[in-house]
Amino acid sequence: MVDAIAHFSNWATVILMVIGLYVVLARGNLIKKLVGLSIFQTSVYLHYIGPGKIVGGTAPIIAEGFTVYSNPLPHVLILTAIVVGVATLALGLALVVLIHEAYGTIEEDEVLGREDDS
Amino acid sequence: MSGVTTLLLAMAVPLAGALLIALSHGRPNQREAVTLVTAGVMFGLVASLVPEVLAGGRPATQPWSILPGLELRFTLEPLGMLFALVASSLWIVNSMYSIGYMRSNDEPRQTSFYVFFAVALAATLGIAFAGNLFTLFLFYELLTLSTYPLVVHKQNAEALRAGRTYLLLLIGSSIVFFLPAIVWVSWTAGTTTFTLGGVVSDVMTPDETGWLLALFAIGIGKAAIMPMHRWLPVAMVAPTPVSALLHAVAVVKAGVFSIVKITVYVIGVENLARVGSGDWLLYVAGTTVIVASLIALTQDNLKRRLAYSTVSQLSYVVLAAAILTPTSVIAAALHIAAHAFGKITLFFAAGSIYTAAHKTEVSELDGIGRRMPWTMGAFAVGALSMVGVPPAAGFTSKWYLASAALAAGQHFALAVIVLSTLLNAAYFVPIVYAAFLKPEPASGHGHAHGEAPWPMVLALVTTAAGTMLLFLVPNLPLALARQLAGLS
């Protein structure tokens, strides 16, 4: 039980991951899907940063009085991943705008329905 | 020229001819002259190889290697020599016949017809001269692909449907069964080179040998062993010269040739006789002979009847090979040649009737012999050869086959031979009888006609004469066949 609580950051990761994936799969609105995708990606940020943080640790700068440091590498990696996530979201939204112009809707079932007509 | 050079040249000539024919598009006279010259040159080259083979020479060459173990290899040996001689000599006659047929029937797309015909002949020679299984397979597929456009030549719905069956059955069977068999041989024996006595005798158990033979027998769909025969009747939708040379000689003979060749050079006759796991082939082939003959009896369309007769006659060759004695191998080789001359004559006659009288059904032929005496006379000779009556070549091969069956104590084979002879007679003799002895129907033939154009008549008389000549002087094919059986 204590173990399960101690891993609370992992729980947060898993819950966010599942929520994100669920939204992507279950929602028909193209923007909501992107929202879900972003939540899903955010869970990965936690997945990396959580294990990198050490309780009581500071930034790895050698200075008087500090002996415990957190691992900086995951933070840097996730900085990259955040950039990638932003780019993906931007591109996705741009596509949704274009789809709205071409089809007049951003509901997935309506878009697919109009393709069958044409 | 050395044997190897001649051999490669003989295969290159029809390809070069195909190119020249394509360039002669729109100039029919030049196009057909090129075809005839190509056929003549090719035959000359092939014929010039005969003395070397008879003297025991086996020129071989390996000009290209795709992978280790996958070499392009050509070897000249007696069976291939015989097959190449038959195919190349009949191509000359057939070209003459094609010219008459295609012109008088006003067929469209004649240039592509002659181009693919030449490519098909190049592939046939490739099969005849193949020195290992891979090369055989390569040209086997090329032959299917180059004859496909000829089958769908008419380009109507029926032809397209026939083309689909043709491609699917031939390529399908070869890829699904033939190719794995080759990989298997290559993997266990480490080589696919044709070697007298076989390459798998030491490395495969009797059961495995039986399975290998089964893969080959089913995979070589061109041999038309039932149930892989369905492509042959449907291919009859092609113009008659195609049915005559390709679907009575080159393509189907490529099939039985491959089976005989594999029996002799890959599995080994003695090996197969020793392990005894190939007996089933005898029964399958025998059944095919009888069933195909029975179906032929029921066909009213002349070309389809001939096609089923071909199915039955092909299985004679397989039957002969499956008896597994030297005499039976001779019979198989002889029958390849004998059936070729006889059946091409019959198809020539069918095409000639179609051209002159526009008739395709057996029941319409009453009294036609009086209007077309040469055609029906040649037809009679071809029919005699199918039944196996002197003075036609079919007698010789059947004689060897029967004596081989007797000597080996194969009563089943003997029964098949006797029964099928009766059946052959039953579906050929009435045609000849009706053509010459029945009166023309009262309504007449619709229009007055005589013989077909002279190039066609000349062609069919030539092959009919060839059929008799093969009976009277069988020296050359016999010599080659005896060499194959190791009796020279």
Place this chain on the structure above:
Amino acid sequence: MIAAHLPALQVVIPLLAAPICAMLRRGSHAWAWTMVVSWAMPVIAFAILLQVLEGGTISYWLGSWEPPWGIEYRIDTVNAFVLVLVSVIGAVVMPYARASLEREMPADRQVWYYTMYLLCLAGLLGMAATGDAFNVFVFMEIASLSSYVLIALGRDRRALVAAYQYLIVGTIGATFYVIGVGFLYVMTGTLNIADLAERLPLVENQRPVLIALTFLIVGLSLKLALFPLHFWLPGAYAYAPSVATAFLAASATKVAIYLILRFFFTVFGGSYPLAGLGVPLVWIALSLAAIVLPSITAIYEKDVKRMLALSSVAQIGYITLGIGLLSEAGLTGSIVHLLNHGLMKGALFLLVGGIAYSKGAVTVDRIAGMARRMPLTFAGFVVAGLSMVGVPGTVGFVSKWYLVLAAIERGWWWLAILVVASSVLSLVYMGRLVEASYFRPSAPDSTDDQEMPRSMLASAWVLVAACVYFGLDTDLTVRVAAQAARTLLGTP
């Protein structure tokens, strides 16, 4: 001097060329610039391949930071081969791109096409070259984001939907990958692939490692379109600009397959823990489903581009099948089929693009009788189609030979027969196209069809000719593939 920096140049040149391209105003200038850059790529790739064949694995330290702290570009025979494949395809399609894009999109968009194309090239080459698992993710996203744009540039509005769906699926796939890498990092403390391979045995059979493996397999399978995760592929390939389809079909999925090879064999060491977990059996079962089911769908498909896309899924199945056999012959077949399939499917998509050049959408009914007016296009179609069927003398035969050999080595007869029997399915759908184009009467509105421009035809025919050439002369392809297979298996 320069020779030592080739691995970096391979990736950096297209990466830097892309923003420069974006600044060019005219489509023709952008094309010329991209042409120069993309033709430099195979030169570098071949130079790297030669270095690897002669001197063994190259380890390049980016910025001279020593691995495992710095990023290492580590190139052995396997990824040198993939670099050659991607860069050659990338170069060959360029002459084609110009005329094709002139027809398919307005001039201002062409500049963006070439920019994204360069980025995509940089991403794919980077994925292949780098030896750092997280760096792979970065390049993967560069390649993916740019390829979403490439697809969205198609002239049909359905291209937008296809690009959007691909974006969702691709992002999920990449995120799965990065989750897997995260688990490995937590367990081993390293991201360097070679270092991972050394440290993993210390933590083997612990649950996070197996979870990592699962995420990696699922993520990469989405990217490489392994059945049943292939649903995004037909739409994306069908509606993208013709030249983008050819390029992506021939290269993008192949790089994802390379990553599978890298993780299966280099990182997880071949049989561990794959064999114990039954991974190969599941993998082979999925591969067989991939070979058979999409092929059957393809038989009934009317849209030719979709048909070819479905056939791509099937062909990917052959490649993954060879991987699942875990033997030298199987891997050789897989690796050589990476290239061979790239050649033949690239050729087919370029040729279909040439038909679309005059026709717009290409369906089986609309190509009826067209072979007479476009003889060169359809002659190429026949040759590449025969290669798909696996007729001897073409590249398709070589791949199939090794796969059948690998199955027979295992004693799995049913598998050997299934592999060859499935080529009959490709015979059926390719045969349909050939029959329609050669032997059916033309549609009444199609009498003014013409061959595509020569520059496009040249690109397509280079690949068609390669289908035959490498089917006859396998010395280069099979030798390198066999060496790559031995590298992966760790046998001499």
